[in-house]
Amino acid sequence: MPNKNFNSENLELKDTLEINFTLNSVKRSVKVPCTYTLLDILRYELKFTGTKEGCGMGECGACTVIMDGGVTPACLVLATTLEGRDIWTIEGISAKDDAKPIIDAFVARTATQCGFCTPGMVVASYHLLSKYVSPTDDQILEALSGNLCRCTGYVKIIEAVKAAARDLNTVKKEGRDA
Ligand code: FES
Numbered sequence: 001m002p003n004k005n006f007n008s009e010n011l012e013l014k015d016t017l018e019i020n021f022t023l024n025s026v027k028r029s030v031k032v033p034c035t036y037t038l039l040d041i042l043r044y045e046l047k048f049t050g051t052k053e054g055c056g057m058g059e060c061g062a063c064t065v066i067m068d069g070g071v072t073p074a075c076l077v078l079a080t081t082l083e084g085r086d087i088w089t090i091e092g093i094s095a096k097d098d099a100k101p102i103i104d105a106f107v108a109r110t111a112t113q114c115g116f117c118t119p120g121m122v123v124a125s126y127h128l129l130s131k132y133v134s135p136t137d138d139q140i141l142e143a144l145s146g147n148l149c150r151c152t153g154y155v156k157i158i159e160a161v162k163a164a165a166r167d168l169n170t171v172k173k174e175g176r177d178a
């Protein structure tokens with residue numbers, strides 16, 4: 001839970017602040033300029049460069065992370081609001097067993113070309129498939145609507161998400177039958 005004793009209104013732009021939050025299930029404490037965003041903290045303070053910096057304005061989805069269970073553009077999260085949050089980035093998500101079918105499907109379907117959008121796409125797809133075991137086309141389109149890709153034309157990305165859903169369901173069925 002966010003620290004209720006923390007008051008960002010007392011900060012000046014030149015100030016640094018210490019923030020405690022959880023990143024990929026590990027407790028972190030950082031001291032950063034209060035003007036930093038979560039994206040700045042990830043890339044420049046902690047060197048978690050899997051989260052990409054695209055527009056910096058919440059429009060491209062390259063910086064997508066999961067914050068407190070919801071898909072969030074890290075470039076729009078101010079450091080002053082980060083205290084106590086639970087953050088998952090592509091580094092943490094890609095280490096999970098249930099993310100492997102998504103990553104494999106992106107590779108097998110050539111749903112990644114330059115790769116710049118791919119971490120954000122995978123994070124958004126992981127969040128979608130953790131909510132819906134067999135998402136409809138509309139649910140996939142809505143889940144990825146905040147993620148832009150300049151290379152693939154989206155068709156292969158959508159095919160990859162559908163293939164990953166099928167693979168995840170097969171793995172779950174085999175687990176139940178074993
Ligand atoms: S860099 Fe955050 S949405 Fe584009």
Ligand code: FES
Pocket residue numbers: 111112113114115116117118148149150151152
């Ligand atoms: S693969 Fe290049 S932007 Fe999506």
